[in-house]
Amino acid sequence: MEELxxxxxxxxxxxxxxxxxxxxxxxxxxxxxxxxxxxxxxxLEKEPAAAKVLYLDLLAHRDVSNAxxxxxxxxxxxxxxxxxxxxxxxxxLNHRAIRVDALSKALS
Numbered sequence: 001m002e003e004l005x006x007x008x009x010x011x012x013x014x015x016x017x018x019x020x021x022x023x024x025x026x027x028x029x030x031x032x033x034x035x036x037x038x039x040x041x042x043x044l045e046k047e048p049a050a051a052k053v054l055y056l057d058l059l060a061h062r063d064v065s066n067a068x069x070x071x072x073x074x075x076x077x078x079x080x081x082x083x084x085x086x087x088x089x090x091x092x093l094n095h096r097a098i099r100v101d102a103l104s105k106a107l108s
Contacts, residue, residue, distance in 0.1 A: 001044060004054040007067050013054065014071065017087045020051040020107055024098075025065055025080040027058045036079040036098040043100045050107045051083070083107060 004010060004023065013021055024040055026033045044053060058065050058078055069076045072089050081098045083091040083106040091106035093099075 001040070001053045001055050004056040004064060005061055007064055009054075010064055010067055010071070013052070013084075014087055019084070019086075021084040022051050022053045022103065022107075023056065023068060023080075023082040023084065024053060025056045025058055025068070025076070025078050025082075027078045029059065030078060032095055033079040036081075036096070039099050040081070040103070043103045046100060047104060047107075050104070 004013075013019065013023070022040075026037060040053065043050075056064055056068075065076055068074065068082065072082060074082055074089060074092055077094040079095060079098055081093040081103065082089060083093070083103070085107075093102050093106070
């Protein structure tokens with residue numbers, strides 16, 4: 001899992017049309033986020049090559065979160081996993097919907 005720390009990082013991800021990407025928005029002050037982070041880590045253990053997973057610390061990089069919402073047309077929620085294929089949003093998982101099986105299905 002890589003950290004998404006800048007709008008330039010986001011631009012690089014969105015310009016790669018071949019990539020399968022999960023943008024994961026996480027708040028370090030949210031109890032639900034801890035559970036979804038565990039699901040994301042379990043997904044990476046199960047399917048390490050399924051997608052590039054980018055972790056966004058919302059408290060540190062709110063500007064990047066706002067850019068994601070604006071550029072992808074996805075209303076911000078936290079926690080949130082946005083699945084991209086070929087630069088297009090194919091799934092948005094919020095809160096407890098962020099599960100290993102849901103991520104696998106979105107990327108299949």
